[in-house]
Amino acid sequence: MSTVDIDIPPQAGAPRGSASAEPRGHRLRLGDPIFRGLATASGVFLAVAMVGLGVVLVIDSWPAITGLGTKMLTTVAWSPSTGEYGALAALVGTFLSTIVAMIIAVPLALVIALLLVELVHPKVARVVGTVIEMLASIPSIVFGMVGIFTIVPFMQDHVVPWVLSTPLGKVPGIEPGPNYAGGGVSVFTAGVVLAFMVLPFITAVSRDVMKMVPQVTKEAGYGLGSTTWEVMRKISLRYANSGIVGAIFIGFGRALGETMAVAFLIGSVFTALPHSVFDPGTSIASLIALTFSEATDKLQISALIELGLILFVLTIVFQIAAQAWLRRVQRVTGGRA
Amino acid sequence: MSAVAETPQAPQMAPMRRRSVTGRKAADLVVKVFSWVGALFGIAVMAFVLYEVMIRGLKAWNVAFFTQTWPLDPMSTSGGMANAIVGTIIITAGAALIAIPIGFMAGVYLAEYGRNGRVATSIRMVTNVVMGVPSIIVGVFAFAILVKPLQHYSGFAGSVALAFLMLPVMARTTEDILNLVPNELRESGLAMGAPRWRVTLRVICKAARGGLITGATLAVVRVAGETAPLLFTALSSPYWITGLFGSGGYFGGPVANMTKSIWDGAQSPYPHMQALAWGGALFIMVFILGLNILVRVLFQRGKEW
Numbered sequence: 001m002s003t004v005d006i007d008i009p010p011q012a013g014a015p016r017g018s019a020s021a022e023p024r025g026h027r028l029r030l031g032d033p034i035f036r037g038l039a040t041a042s043g044v045f046l047a048v049a050m051v052g053l054g055v056v057l058v059i060d061s062w063p064a065i066t067g068l069g070t071k072m073l074t075t076v077a078w079s080p081s082t083g084e085y086g087a088l089a090a091l092v093g094t095f096l097s098t099i100v101a102m103i104i105a106v107p108l109a110l111v112i113a114l115l116l117v118e119l120v121h122p123k124v125a126r127v128v129g130t131v132i133e134m135l136a137s138i139p140s141i142v143f144g145m146v147g148i149f150t151i152v153p154f155m156q157d158h159v160v161p162w163v164l165s166t167p168l169g170k171v172p173g174i175e176p177g178p179n180y181a182g183g184g185v186s187v188f189t190a191g192v193v194l195a196f197m198v199l200p201f202i203t204a205v206s207r208d209v210m211k212m213v214p215q216v217t218k219e220a221g222y223g224l225g226s227t228t229w230e231v232m233r234k235i236s237l238r239y240a241n242s243g244i245v246g247a248i249f250i251g252f253g254r255a256l257g258e259t260m261a262v263a264f265l266i267g268s269v270f271t272a273l274p275h276s277v278f279d280p281g282t283s284i285a286s287l288i289a290l291t292f293s294e295a296t297d298k299l300q301i302s303a304l305i306e307l308g309l310i311l312f313v314l315t316i317v318f319q320i321a322a323q324a325w326l327r328r329v330q331r332v333t334g335g336r337a
Numbered sequence: 338m339s340a341v342a343e344t345p346q347a348p349q350m351a352p353m354r355r356r357s358v359t360g361r362k363a364a365d366l367v368v369k370v371f372s373w374v375g376a377l378f379g380i381a382v383m384a385f386v387l388y389e390v391m392i393r394g395l396k397a398w399n400v401a402f403f404t405q406t407w408p409l410d411p412m413s414t415s416g417g418m419a420n421a422i423v424g425t426i427i428i429t430a431g432a433a434l435i436a437i438p439i440g441f442m443a444g445v446y447l448a449e450y451g452r453n454g455r456v457a458t459s460i461r462m463v464t465n466v467v468m469g470v471p472s473i474i475v476g477v478f479a480f481a482i483l484v485k486p487l488q489h490y491s492g493f494a495g496s497v498a499l500a501f502l503m504l505p506v507m508a509r510t511t512e513d514i515l516n517l518v519p520n521e522l523r524e525s526g527l528a529m530g531a532p533r534w535r536v537t538l539r540v541i542c543k544a545a546r547g548g549l550i551t552g553a554t555l556a557v558v559r560v561a562g563e564t565a566p567l568l569f570t571a572l573s574s575p576y577w578i579t580g581l582f583g584s585g586g587y588f589g590g591p592v593a594n595m596t597k598s599i600w601d602g603a604q605s606p607y608p609h610m611q612a613l614a615w616g617g618a619l620f621i622m623v624f625i626l627g628l629n630i631l632v633r634v635l636f637q638r639g640k641e642w
Contacts, residue, residue, distance in 0.1 A: 135379070
């Protein structure tokens with residue numbers, strides 16, 4: 001069977017030289033297999049490269065994994081001179097700052113998503129949504145700089161002294177520990193800035209799942225005389241419930257690995273656990289960022305790469321959980337997530 | 338067994354409660370106000386960041402900033418970011434050269450060939466997961482495969498790290514955009530007897546041109562502001578890049594770049610270094626937000642916001 005090789009006009013009616021429609025006769029057809037091969041190879045390369053990333057991390061952190069064992073996860077130490085490394089402080093700092101961020105970002109993201117979906121004209125929602133989406137494109141280092149030069153002094157001079165002067169200041173977890181450094185550079189400040197960095201992601205996913213709530217269900221609610229808030233609380237939020245959990249997972253995974261802004265703000269205390277959110281600490285990512293280029297000791301480099309591996313595994317677990325969850329939601333509710 | 342089990346269980350109904358209309362309306366109003374305050378707060382934070390960077394950054398913008406190299410002496414009050422600007426452009430362009438073709442072809446594979454097959458599904462899954470991997474880990478990876486074995490930092494290692502971040506984004510956006518092209522277009526192309534690759538490139542990609550350009554631009558813009566992957570790959574340098582090879586070249590040694598210079602400057606105790614960092618932050622932000630807005634305006638098509 002012979003086919004004719006022709007140029008296809010790109011769109012109906014688009015002007016194009018008609019000469020190209022002439023048959024060119026028989027020819028060995030290598031174009032298709034080559035193109036298909038290239039495309040397949042690229043696709044497979046992508047997957048292999050991503051898996052390779054994990055493999056390389058394991059290989060390069062092997063000396064630390066075998067040399068330090070579980071001490072890496074259970075001790076607080078970071079001393080190239082004695083060769084002792086333990087990531088407990090970094091793990092605690094990472095989770096603590098992420099939790100602070102989520103406590104601020106989740107409610108904020110939810111009310112914004114409600115506004116975008118239910119309350120305002122779609123045109124307004126589009127503008128507001130775009131501005132909030134733009135927050136996501138501001139580089140991490142810029143957040144870090146604004147954080148260190150303006151938010152840190154503000155926290156130190158106003159917010160933290162005020163909180164500590166109230167009865168709350170005596171609550172364990174808020175009452176400053178021995179490393180307290182004025183509260184400006186602290187786990188809390190890092191969490192606050194992180195919150196605004198993950199806000200766009202949580203807002204976007206929550207908005208999408210809230211949009212999946214069937215219009216008829218909501219109209220039924222209004223038909224019974226419900227107010228907008230009642231429809232939101234008893235219908236929309238309930239319906240979108242599990243989707244919102246997925247959104248929170250995605251935000252959590254992002255916040256865990258945020259590096260530059262946290263490195264500026266969390267305070268680089270590698271060898272002590274933060275006693276309170278107002279104490280300085282460190283996070284996995286910022287510990288890597290701050291010490292990697294000066295590390296000369298082989299074990300230290302390996303330990304830092306192991307930290308990377310730990311973070312990698314953590315974020316992947318969160319990603320997989322979020323995606324599996326969102327897929328399930330999509331199946332159950334039949335919408336797009 | 339108790340004797341009370343006489344009637345079949347009536348469906349559990351919440352007891353009717355009388356609530357005042359005013360109370361319900363008040364609750365409604367409160368929530369609406371909260372939503373508005375929340376959204377305005379989000380916008381205010383955005384505006385505050387822009388304002389802060391603008392005010393401080395503009396002060397640092399002068400001729401020297403755009404023509405001179407990073408000062409060797411931290412106490413000096415001259416110097417600029419010209420070498421870092423050039424370096425960032427080169428490193429980012431290198432990343433784009435690696436990631437755009439491979440990412441595009443991978444996207445073509447997922448949309449046109451793999452579709453819902455097992456291979457494509459697993460590739461898609463891996464890509465989705467890796468899109469959430471922190472950029473610092475990609476930096477560690479590039480360090481492990483390029484810097485450690487070769488015993489020197491290089492701009493190329495930085496490009497590879499950035500390319501790694503771009504690849505999954507590029508592949509998934511390409512796939513999403515190609516999937517928007519109606520199947521009839523594919524079918525009519527094939528029915529005309531054109532080979533598959535030609536239909537893909539000349540018909541489908543042509544139809545999806547706007548989206549593809551937007552996707553690629555946004556993928557590049559996304560990595561242009563990354564710092565973490567460059568910290569221990571491209572490192573930084575107070576000198577101009579000298580070419581491809583040799584200790585000052587792209588493959589041979591550290592290459593100055595904006596984000597690492599901003600990081601160094603911001604940590605410096607000297608006001609002039611901090612000023613340079615602000616100037617750099619403004620530059621990179623204008624570049625990123627500008628391109629972001631530009632492609633949105635040029636190729637606006639049914640974005641879901």
